[in-house]
Amino acid sequence: xxxxxxxxxxxxxxxxxxxxxxxxxxxxxxxxxxxxxxxxxxxxxxxxxxxxxxxxxxxxxxxxxxxxxxxxxxxxxxxxxxxxxxxxxxxxxxxxxxxxxxxxxxxxxxxxxxxxxxxxxxxxxxx
Numbered sequence: 762x763x764x765x766x767x768x769x770x771x772x773x774x775x776x777x778x779x780x781x782x783x784x785x786x787x788x789x790x791x792x793x794x795x796x797x798x799x800x801x802x803x804x805x806x807x808x809x810x811x812x813x814x815x816x817x818x819x820x821x822x823x824x825x826x827x828x829x830x831x832x833x834x835x836x837x838x839x840x841x842x843x844x845x846x847x848x849x850x851x852x853x854x855x856x857x858x859x860x861x862x863x864x865x866x867x868x869x870x871x872x873x874x875x876x877x878x879x880x881x882x883x884x885x886x887x888x
Contacts, residue, residue: 767795768840775847782855789848796841800834 771792775785807830815823 765799767792768844771844782851782858786848786851786855789844789851792844793841793848796837796844800837800841804830804834 771788774788778784811827818826
């Protein structure tokens with residue numbers, strides 16, 4: 762339940778805060794971790810249940826149930842992979858945003874330096 766909650770919240774935050782790249786990268790990385798942990802715990806629990814009930818199942822259950830679980834697990838891992846790609850993209854966009862801001866500050870600082878300096882007052886002149 763908890764692992765399935767994070768992807769929904771992550772996508773809502775992705776839509777609400779499209780320009781907060783550092784925050785979104787953090788959210789998507791946390792989502793990947795929750796997905797992987799949730800899938801691992803779920804698989805351990807399901808395999809334990811399979812082991813305890815295996816003798817009571819007929820052949821159809823013995824074939825269909827593990828097959829469906831494998832497909833569901835692959836879907837969860839694919840979702841985690843997609844969130845990892847989005848996290849990397851958001852991280853890259855954050856870095857580009859920081860570089861652009863640094864360049865803007867550098868350019869604005871250079872334009873201030875290119876202006877003519879104020880003339881020195883007579884008190885400022887040292888002998």
